[in-house]
Amino acid sequence: MTIKVIRGNPSPEELAAALAVVRARAATPAPEPPPEPTADAWSDPSRIARTRLPHPGPAAWTRTYWP
Template sequence: MTIKVIRGNPTPEELAAALAVVRARAAAAAAAPEGTPAAKDAWSDPSRIARQRLPHPSPSAWTRTYWPS
């Protein structure tokens, strides 16, 4: 693995800190099992913004198919 500084002139301490982060991320990715899916973020879950359960399908369900505001 080769890392190249494109812009700027980092100090040796800054370069060492950046390399430590890259190495730690690579080690964590290598240690993760292959079949394990990534954890889903709670912010991306649409059910967190639904204040009430959606109605079950019924003959009049089409009248209630709006997003509550």
């Protein structure tokens, strides 16, 4: 690892402190992403319709309007 000082004239102690911070930061693992939120059972639509409805027949569209 190479560190280059762009501006200023740091003392050896300041440079050592900055290098210690950079090395400590590089040694820590990346934080884990937060867990995915799980849906509650009450919001699950499958709890309302436990069985599947039958498929409509070929002329079902004619019976979709009540006069």
